[in-house]
Amino acid sequence: MEHDSVQVLRIGLRQVEVAEYVREDASLWTSPLLAPLRPEQREALLRGAHARVAAADEPILTAQQTSALYLILGGAVVLSTGADGAGLTTLGKGDFFGLSGVLDGAPALAAAADHAGARLAVLPAASVRALAAEVAELHRLLVDTARRRQALASACADFLDRW
Numbered sequence: 001m002e003h004d005s006v007q008v009l010r011i012g013l014r015q016v017e018v019a020e021y022v023r024e025d026a027s028l029w030t031s032p033l034l035a036p037l038r039p040e041q042r043e044a045l046l047r048g049a050h051a052r053v054a055a056a057d058e059p060i061l062t063a064q065q066t067s068a069l070y071l072i073l074g075g076a077v078v079l080s081t082g083a084d085g086a087g088l089t090t091l092g093k094g095d096f097f098g099l100s101g102v103l104d105g106a107p108a109l110a111a112a113a114d115h116a117g118a119r120l121a122v123l124p125a126a127s128v129r130a131l132a133a134e135v136a137e138l139h140r141l142l143v144d145t146a147r148r149r150q151a152l153a154s155a156c157a158d159f160l161d162r163w
Contacts, residue, residue, distance in 0.1 A: 018121045019046035021073060031094035032145075033071055036137035045131055049121040054114035061098055061112035069098045069128045075118035079110040079149070088152050090115055099146040102128045110149070 022028045022042070029035070034042050051073070054060050060070065060077060070077075072095050079088045079097060088110055091097060100108050102125045132139040 017047075018049040018051050018073075019043055021051070022046055022121070025073070028071075028073065028094055031071065031096070032141055033069075033094075033096045033138075036135055036141065037131070041131060041135065045123060045127055046121065048127045049123045052120045052122050054118040054120065056114060056117070058114045059111060060114060060118065060120070061108050061110075067101055067125050069096055069102045069123045069125060070112070071096045071121040071123060073119040073121055075114070076116040077112050077118050077120075078115045079112050081110045088149070096145075098125075099142055099149065101125050102132075103142060103146055 019042075022034070029042075034045075037045065049071075052060075052070075054075070054077075072091055072093055074093050077091045077095075077097065079091065081088055097110075097112050098108065105125075128142075132142055
């Protein structure tokens with residue numbers, strides 16, 4: 001369409017549900033969180049989710065927030081621990097965090113903050129717990145990931161204590 005020799009492009013925007021977003025981005029299907037699920041299980045889990053876009057350096061998860069599991073749809077998130085905010089690791093697309101609240105309702109072991117325009121699916125803890133009770137592979141993944149991250153946090157704390 002042209003108007004006074006200036007090209008005009010009309011763009012229609014629409015809100016997309018998290019489940020639809022994941023369906024359209026096949027690279028997310030291989031996320032460790034979603035890979036062990038049958039399509040109907042994945043759909044059920046994502047249907048209860050809501051999307052969140054983090055602002056630059058915005059805190060996403062603190063010790064008080066334990067009611068959701070976060071799946072990174074894009075961008076990056078830094079997990080950190082301790083009062084000094086020592087970085088434990090950076091997570092990217094397809095990774096997830098918020099395990100403490102999902103597994104046992106405990107406070108988060110680490111804080112999470114936006115690192116690079118994080119787009120997140122916020123999955124209610126109750127939905128994740130219910131699905132993990134059905135899918136043994138998902139339950140093992142959650143428990144093993146929580147153990148690895150706890151070991152990483154402990155090793156980081158030990159290292160910082162020695163300084």
